[in-house]
Amino acid sequence: MGMDSLSIDPLARLRKRRSAKWRTFPDDVLPLPVAEMDFPLAEPVAKVLREAIDRSDTGYAAPTRDLADAVANYARRAWDWSIDTDGIRTVADVGIGMVEVLRRVVAAGDRVVISPPVYEPFSWWIREVGAHVVEAPLADAPSSDASEGWRLDLDALESEFSEGAAAYLLCNPHNPMGLVHRREELTALAELADRYGVHVLADEIHAPLVLPGAEFVPFLSVSQEARRWGFSFLSASKGWNLAGLKAATVITADPAPKRYVDRLSPHSLYRTGHLGVLATVAAFNDGDPWLADVVDTLDHNRRHLDALLTELLPAVRYRHPDAGFLAWLDFRALGWGDDPSAHILDTARVALNAGHRYGTSGIGWARLNFGCSPQTLTEALTRIAAAS
Ligand SMILES: Cc1ncc(COP(=O)(O)O)c(C=O)c1O
Incomplete structure (x- = not known):
């Protein structure tokens, strides 16, 4: 190793x-x-891709449980997080999953909160569904000590939520600085979401890459409030470098958010890359x-x-x-x-x-x-x- x-x-x-x-x-x-x-x-990923090419196996993704099972098994192994596979839905990538869920939880003109500095497309996705971007910036920019700096600003979030926000886009780990949000902050965020009725879309794409010394806490694992308001977006595209293959998942762990995901187009599976599903299953199972x-x-x-x-x-x-x-x-x-x-x-x-x-x-x-x-x-x- x-x-x-x-x-x-x-x-x-x-x-x-x-x-x-x-x-x-x-x-x-x-x-x-x-x-x-x-x-x-x-290598396990390269192998399934080579085998698929050798079979000329380049058609549509198949309606199997393989991807949901692989994600659930990985989440249990990596983070001790139990996910009911019925709450795992396949989409083409995290961006498409976020936009499709946003379309269902916000109306045109609604306010959607982000915590900049944050992954640039967050604001594109919000504008794509006709909503307004509202900023509750991260607090505590680093000073001279490289081990310190940055956290969710819960006061700023409460102030924006209380003015009426339809959704919050959480980035955990937070791109661009690789910040892993702490359990207490996520629990407090979930309480605020519940108090003010704000959907939380948790982009957890970088979670497999948490480095020694930090602990990734899946948003949906922190509390019943988090599950009632939360959606998690997970894929192998950052961890195993598969972004071009197009396969990701949206996860819910409560009937309320699941109802929105159930309204996604039944075609979303066929919009997902078949090679992406094969590679992602191999990554989560054998990677x-x-x-x-x-x-x-x-x-x-x-x-x-x-x-x-x-x-x-x-x-x-x-x-x-x-x-x-x-x-x-x-x-x-x-x-x-x-x-x-x-x-x-x-x-x-x-x-x-x-x-x-x-x-x-x-x-x-x-x-x-x-x-x-x-x-x-x-x-x-x-x-x-x-x-x-
Ligand atoms: C936080 C975050 N979300 C989403 C993405 C893009 O994911 P996808 O290609 O699955 O849309 C990236 C890519 O860098 C990212 O850093």
Whole structure:
């Protein structure tokens, strides 16, 4: 186990990938934005995909219980969370699942709350259903101590909920800084949701990638209030790097939210990728050893990133991530303007995500993807430091 067993491909080979991360920028740019990882596919996943191709098995996803069973078994193993498989519904991806559920729980013009800085598409999804985006930003931006910073602002949430909100989009672990919300906060959020009648759509896509030292608490596991108001969205697309294959799940654990999911189009299964379902079942059933290697590698990489920042860019503030492969970096002290990613792309030829897209509190920040080799990370940070 550990980093060596992942044997990450050299850059020249990674550049042959045809996915968004590798086709968006010219070859002199190190791409560290799009949330794809550079690791080789888990062998059990690669095997089912190869076998499907060999059978020319590229039709529609079949109406089986395989995916629901695999997700429920994984949730029990990984988080001691028991899910009734009747409450697990297949959708094409988390974004589509979120939008389809939003369509059913909000009306045009309703207010939907998010906690920026947060994954940029949250606000697109809300606008897509004709609702208004309302911000209750995270509290406690990190100061100089990289082990501290960021939490849900329960007072701000209560204030927005009390003014009439139809839904809240929870991100746990929270992209872009890899924050794992604590059980007490989730319990308090569920109480607020129940008091003010707010549906909670919990995007838990990064949960399989929680790193040592942090504990992922599934929202629906915290209380009856959470189950009454909550929807969880889970997939293997971040954990096992399957985003292009299109398979995800929406989970409910109470008849009230399940009624909304039951109204999803009966066609949603046929809109899901057949290869995605096969790969996701293999990932959740047989992907634990590979995932353990990835978690080791990411744990190593985040410590490597801490060391590189301390040595090369000490003015950049950030909070050491608890989960995933994303780091949220505050470049404001360097005077690189509202969008440091533009300066970094121009001068260092390293691509990061522009922080201002994650909400106004992201002005002067940028998001870096460390799901790569330690060498790529060193190269990226060395180039960025030389640009200052
Ligand atoms: C928090 C979060 N939600 C959703 C997604 C996208 O998921 P999907 O491709 O299943 O829509 C991502 C991708 O990076 C993400 O970080």
